Amino acid sequence: MESFKNALAASIRQSRAFYGAVALLVIIYLVYNILHPHGFSSAVLVQNANEMAAIAFLAMAQTVPVLLGGLDLSVGAVMTLTSCIASELVHGSPATILFGMVMTLLSGTAFGLLNGIIVVYGRLQPIIVTLATGAIAIGLALFIRPKPGGEIDADLNWAVTNSLRDLVETYHLFNPDAGWFAPVAWIPVPLLALLAVAVLVWIPFRKSVTGRTVYAIGSAEGAAYMSGLPINRAKIAAFALAGFFAACGGLYLAIQTSSGNADVMQAGAYTLNSIAAVVLGGTSLLGGIGGAIASLVGACILRVISFYFRIVSIDPLLQPLIEGLVLLAAVSLGALRTLRVKNNLDLFR
Amino acid sequence: MSDKTSAGMPIIELRGISKSFSGARALKEVDFSCRSGSTHAILGENGAGKSTLIKIMSGVLQPYSGEMRLNGQQVRFRSPSEAARAGIVCIFQELSLMPDLTVADNISISDPPRRFGLIDGRAQRHRAEALLARIRCEDVNPNTLVRDLSLSRRQMVEIAKALGMAPRVLILDEATSALTSRDVETVYGLLGELKAENVASLFISHRMHEVERLCDTLSVFRNGSHVDTFMKGERSPAEIVRMMIGRDVEAHFPQKPAPRDTAPYFEIDSLTWENRLKGINLTVGRGEIVGLGGLDGQGQKELLLALFGVLRGVGGEIRAAGTPISPSSPHAAKTGKTRIALVPEDRKTEGLMLPMSIADNLLAASFDRVSSGPFIDSGKEKAAVEEGIRKLQIKVNKATDAVATLSGGNQQKVVIAKWLMTEPDVILLNDPTRGIDVGTKQEIYKLMRELADEGKAILFYSTDYAELVGCCDRVAVMYDGTITTELKGSAINEEAIVAASLNINTQSAA
Numbered sequence: 064m065e066s067f068k069n070a071l072a073a074s075i076r077q078s079r080a081f082y083g084a085v086a087l088l089v090i091i092y093l094v095y096n097i098l099h100p101h102g103f104s105s106a107v108l109v110q111n112a113n114e115m116a117a118i119a120f121l122a123m124a125q126t127v128p129v130l131l132g133g134l135d136l137s138v139g140a141v142m143t144l145t146s147c148i149a150s151e152l153v154h155g156s157p158a159t160i161l162f163g164m165v166m167t168l169l170s171g172t173a174f175g176l177l178n179g180i181i182v183v184y185g186r187l188q189p190i191i192v193t194l195a196t197g198a199i200a201i202g203l204a205l206f207i208r209p210k211p212g213g214e215i216d217a218d219l220n221w222a223v224t225n226s227l228r229d230l231v232e233t234y235h236l237f238n239p240d241a242g243w244f245a246p247v248a249w250i251p252v253p254l255l256a257l258l259a260v261a262v263l264v265w266i267p268f269r270k271s272v273t274g275r276t277v278y279a280i281g282s283a284e285g286a287a288y289m290s291g292l293p294i295n296r297a298k299i300a301a302f303a304l305a306g307f308f309a310a311c312g313g314l315y316l317a318i319q320t321s322s323g324n325a326d327v328m329q330a331g332a333y334t335l336n337s338i339a340a341v342v343l344g345g346t347s348l349l350g351g352i353g354g355a356i357a358s359l360v361g362a363c364i365l366r367v368i369s370f371y372f373r374i375v376s377i378d379p380l381l382q383p384l385i386e387g388l389v390l391l392a393a394v395s396l397g398a399l400r401t402l403r404v405k406n407n408l409d410l411f412r
Numbered sequence: 413m414s415d416k417t418s419a420g421m422p423i424i425e426l427r428g429i430s431k432s433f434s435g436a437r438a439l440k441e442v443d444f445s446c447r448s449g450s451t452h453a454i455l456g457e458n459g460a461g462k463s464t465l466i467k468i469m470s471g472v473l474q475p476y477s478g479e480m481r482l483n484g485q486q487v488r489f490r491s492p493s494e495a496a497r498a499g500i501v502c503i504f505q506e507l508s509l510m511p512d513l514t515v516a517d518n519i520s521i522s523d524p525p526r527r528f529g530l531i532d533g534r535a536q537r538h539r540a541e542a543l544l545a546r547i548r549c550e551d552v553n554p555n556t557l558v559r560d561l562s563l564s565r566r567q568m569v570e571i572a573k574a575l576g577m578a579p580r581v582l583i584l585d586e587a588t589s590a591l592t593s594r595d596v597e598t599v600y601g602l603l604g605e606l607k608a609e610n611v612a613s614l615f616i617s618h619r620m621h622e623v624e625r626l627c628d629t630l631s632v633f634r635n636g637s638h639v640d641t642f643m644k645g646e647r648s649p650a651e652i653v654r655m656m657i658g659r660d661v662e663a664h665f666p667q668k669p670a671p672r673d674t675a676p677y678f679e680i681d682s683l684t685w686e687n688r689l690k691g692i693n694l695t696v697g698r699g700e701i702v703g704l705g706g707l708d709g710q711g712q713k714e715l716l717l718a719l720f721g722v723l724r725g726v727g728g729e730i731r732a733a734g735t736p737i738s739p740s741s742p743h744a745a746k747t748g749k750t751r752i753a754l755v756p757e758d759r760k761t762e763g764l765m766l767p768m769s770i771a772d773n774l775l776a777a778s779f780d781r782v783s784s785g786p787f788i789d790s791g792k793e794k795a796a797v798e799e800g801i802r803k804l805q806i807k808v809n810k811a812t813d814a815v816a817t818l819s820g821g822n823q824q825k826v827v828i829a830k831w832l833m834t835e836p837d838v839i840l841l842n843d844p845t846r847g848i849d850v851g852t853k854q855e856i857y858k859l860m861r862e863l864a865d866e867g868k869a870i871l872f873y874s875t876d877y878a879e880l881v882g883c884c885d886r887v888a889v890m891y892d893g894t895i896t897t898e899l900k901g902s903a904i905n906e907e908a909i910v911a912a913s914l915n916i917n918t919q920s921a922a
Contacts, residue, residue, distance in 0.1 A: 073555045270530040275513075279521060282512035289472070289508040290573075291493025291522045351512035405686055406714075407722045407741070408762070 080345025080397050081357045087393070088364050095367055098374050105226055105249040112251035113224050113319060115366045117142065119257050120312030121333050122340035122362035123265065123355040124305040129341050131301050132281045132350030133189030137178060137197030138309045139334035143325055144204040145171040145313030150213025150323025153314075160216050167317075168310045174200060175306015179299035189302075197334070204325035211324035213317070220321050223252050253315065257359060260311055264304075265355040273300045281350025308355075340365050342394055364393065421483075423448040423612050424469065424500070424581055429478035431464055433817075438464040440636045442478070446581065446629075449610040451603055453623040456633035456656055456849070462616050465633070466583050469614075470502035471495030493522060499580030503570055503587045509558045516540035516554035519573045543572040548598045563757070564592050564708050571599065582606060583614045586847045588622065592708040593913075600626060620649060620850075621878075632656055653850060664854065665882030666861040671901030674700045674885075678750075678838050678869045680719070683728035688714045690893035691728070696838070696869040701860055703884030703904075704873040706913045711893040712873045713757060716840045719871070720754040721745040732838070746777060746834050753777075753836035755827055755844050759820075763827040766816040770808055771797045773815045773826050778833040800829040805855065821852030828856070832863075839863060841872045845879065857883050877906045891915045 075082055096102030121138050128135040145167050152163030174196070181192050222233040228248035231239040239248065268274040276297035279287035288294055312333075317323055337358075344361030346353025368389050372382055404410055422445040431439045439461045446452050456462050467473040469480065471489030480487055482498055489495040492502070509518050516537045517524075525535035540554035549568045558566060567587065574582060588596050603613050603626055617623055623630065624644070631641040632655045639655050647655075674697025683692040688711045696702045704712045718726045721739030730737050732750035739745035745752040756762035764773050774797050775782060782792040797811050804825040808818065815826055824844060831839065841860075845853045860883060864870055874880050880887050887899045889912035897912035 070555060073553075077557055267530055270533075272524060272526075272531065275517065275521065275524065275531060278513060278517075279510040282510035286508040286510050287521075289492055289504060290510075291491060291496050293493075351510070405724050406717065407724065408717065 078345065078357075079400065081353070081360070083396060084343060084345050084357060084360045084364065087396070088360050088367065091364065091367050091371075095370055095374070098371075100374075105251075108249070108254075109224075109226055109251040111366070111370065112253040114370075115363055116253035116257060116319070117312045117316045118333065118336055118340060118366060119359050119362040120260070120308050120315060121337040122344070122358035123261070124308035124312065125334075125337035125341050126344075126346055126353065126355045126358040127277065127301040127305045127308070128189055128193075129338075129346055129348060130277050130281045130350055130353060131189070131298060132284070133182075134338065134348075135178065135193045135302065135305050136190060136334055137174075137193040137200055138305060138312075138337055139330035139332070140197035140200035140204070141171050141174050141306055141309040142313040142316060142333060143330040144174065144200040144207075145310040146317040146320075147204045147208040147213070147313075147323035147325055149314050149317035150208060150215060153219065153317065154214045154216045160219060164314060167314045168307060171310020171313060172303050172307040175309065176299060176303040178306065179302030182302060183295045183298050197330070201325065201327055201330055204323075208323045208325050211322055211326075213323040215318055215321045217321070220318055223256070223315070223318050226251055227255065253319075256311075256315065260308070261356055261359060264307070268300075268304060269354065273297050277301050278351055281347075281352075283351075336365060337362075339390055339394075342397070343390075345397065365390070368393075421448055422446065423483060425481040425484075426465075426469075427479050427481075429465075429468060429476055429480070431468065431473065431476040437636050439468075439476070442633075442636075442638045444631065444638055444641075446612050446614055448580070448612045449607055450629050451607055451613045451615060451627045452629040452631065453615045453617065453627035454631050454633060455616075455623065455652065460633040460656070460849075461636040462633055463585065464636075466502060466585060466614065466616065469495070469581075470500050470583060472502075496522065496577050496579075499578070500583070501574045501577045501579035501581070502583040502585065503574045504585050509566055509570060509573070511559040512557060514555050514557055515544075515552055515561070515569050518558055518569060519543055519554075519576055521573070522577065539576065540572070543576050544569075546575065547572055547595075547602060549595075562709055564595060567591055568595055568598075571602070575602075579611060581612045581614065583616075585616045588617065594707075596622075620652075624649070656850065664857075666858045668861075668883075668885065671885070674698065677733060678871075679729075679731040680715075681729040681731065683715070683718060683726065683730070685714055685718050685723050685726045688893050689718060689726075692893075692895055694871075694888055694895060696871055698837075698867045698869055699864050700885045701864050701870045701872055701883055703880040703887035704871065704890060705877065705880050705887050705909045706890035706896075708875055710890040710913075712890050713842060715890070716754060716842050716871070716873060719745075719838075719840055720752060746836070750838060751834055751836045752838045752840065753831035753834055754840040755824075755831060755842060757842045759824055759827050764815050764823060767814055769812045770801075770806075770815045770818065770826060771811040774800045774811075774830050774833065777830050781833065796833060800826075800833060803832070804829045804859065821848040824848050824856075825852065828859070836868065838869045838871070841870065841874075843873055843875055845874065845876065853879075877909045880904070880909060881906055889913055 096107070099107060101107050121142055124138045125135055148170050149163065149167040152166055153160055178193055178196055181187065181196070182189050185192065218233050222230040226248060227250045228239045230252050231237060273293070273296060276287065276292045276294065279292055280294060280297060340362035341358045342348065342361065343364050344353065344357030346357055368386065377385060401410055425445040427443055429439055429442045442465065444465070454462050454465065464473065468476050471492045471494050474490060487498060489498065510521070519540045520536045524531045525539060526532055537554045544550060544552050544554070547568055549572065552561070552565055552569065558569060561569065571587065588599055591599065606613055615623070615627055628644050629641065630644060630652070632639040632652065634656060676695035677698045678696040680692055680694045683689055692715055704715070706712060714723065717723050719730060721741045721744050737748060737750055739748060739752060760766060765776065771793070775793060779788060782789055782796050801808055801811065806822050806825045806829065815823060818826065828844065845856055860870060860872065872884060881904050884904060887904050887909060888895045889897045889909060891913065896915055899908055
């Protein structure tokens, strides 16, 4: 117990930014629900979760290259590409639906893998490689789907974008009104999907040697090399994982909208927002510090800020301006730590 | 017990190893061998090829010509991890720790304990605890981030990490240079244990007394060639030094002026900061070299940083020529009425911009002196760079080469030359001879005395007590954030400094 307390205290001390982000999210989301006429209802939560899911997946995607000390400018484009692929494949019999989903995720992972291979063996900067491959991804997406459209299984759309109860009901898994089920029946499926991916993919990755190597590279690449770590493998894995998370976002977006749309503007906006979410979560753009769960929180903060525009009447023309100011204020919170620094040299380490 | 077995088999053998860097020969046809169970010192000036040699052995550098045998088997390592798997583990001078990971993560980084394929945090922590206990660092919590440790603790973590790889050949490259005296003793003990376990230790150190005490075999390198290998006691220290530098050295330290009273010029009055500086009173006169002694981490570094305007919330007063000054940043310290210069602790991160050229680094603190209006005047720039290189006799190929291409001693000379260009009145030196060769050290001692004679006030922190004895007019010994003892003239000797450092002396000179 004592050691657990110490470990928790150490964890809070070492990840102040993360705990700060969690506290900020809790506060602004509570206030939002208080101000909202239908606050604290399952319906609002489900709607919000749907709006958060894609950007949350993308923020997780962006996190991995950022931990290396790089940036992936292709995540939005890969999401767009994979959503177009999904809109071709995810319908028909249950088997073909499943196959389509797997293929969608695999194609995104493969695209990320390619990014990693080019970065490592081309000895190029991630930012410029992914700028180029992002454009290629958009090109492929336009090729697959020149006009918005496509088809997604309707049951799937319904089941995935609503509460857990609706999922159970749609697929007749068991009696959705069973007493034991009631306490969890209200949970939105997109939220569960996010948590499942975080727990089943991110946490094992973080605890693997490859994942640890990603952190080591972002922290001090020379030292990582001198420690005999598998640098190349870790970098390639990091980009592949980013591709996988982006594909999760793409698959979700396709299911949510029941279609694919090779929207260039949307891809760019998602990429930039993913970087903002990563920073809001407390991950250092210099690499080595942070994590995908933190970025998930960051993405939620980013979205909740935009929710406020629905309940507070503000001229829509002013919305981008205010969003920018709020974002700036939020990231400034992270700079508060510098006020505590007594040795100015620490600011540059 | 240790029956003097000179009969240990050669565990590692090099034959005709040569290596060049962009045309310059770093190693020339080197034959070298090292026996298991021996503690083997490699001596040589900077640029003698020691670093290149160990980098080849530990798989960092390739390709090279010649062959290497490990236990009689020919080997050629393509990466540090291959060498480590074969049992050759190197503790490098540049620390190989990841600052943002915990101590436990770092120690087990290359082969962490796993459960179901995932890293087992608990096992990893226990492993770190065991290894840290072996080197008497129980005070280091395995959950701390390496970033939050002092340099000397980091070095110990580095040693724990190397031990965890179960080395058969352990290479220590200046591994004790950042350690506290207590840790140094621990490392000495550890080397004895490893010897008993038949591990070969290859030891690079610029501290002769360390080599004398620890090593049974010595090899001297000069200009990329292996000069000789001999058992301890076969050569006198003077002979060894001669082999290293290829010329005779008479005095280690320049002649000190007779003890005298110098009027205080730079006065430090009741200086406090956080809980690290607890009311420091010290004066330095023009023409005086005042040494800062004591065990590592007693506030010496913080004192220098406070004087250079790096720390916030410093209490007390600093006066120069009777006028109070309060530098708020290095920029303010360097451009104030009384100009202050600091040669920082870590030349690789605080002293130099490694990828930039030698010329740019030399000018980095004094661009204003070589510019006309907003632009840098290339004529003035060239003259200033040449002057700096000449004055400190920095061995450079071209001034436009990256400073990273220089050897450690020459890099340190660049840092010093950079600060001399600002024409400082007060020079603060933070362990300026750490990890550099004997020849360069002597040049630095000589330069310090010349600068003092020009009227500069010099405050000199060193972890090497012999240096303090040899160079300083006065020595202030620090203990737990205060100056406990000030030694003067003939009272400056190693015994007195050691006694004061441990705060065990009774006859404090008030």
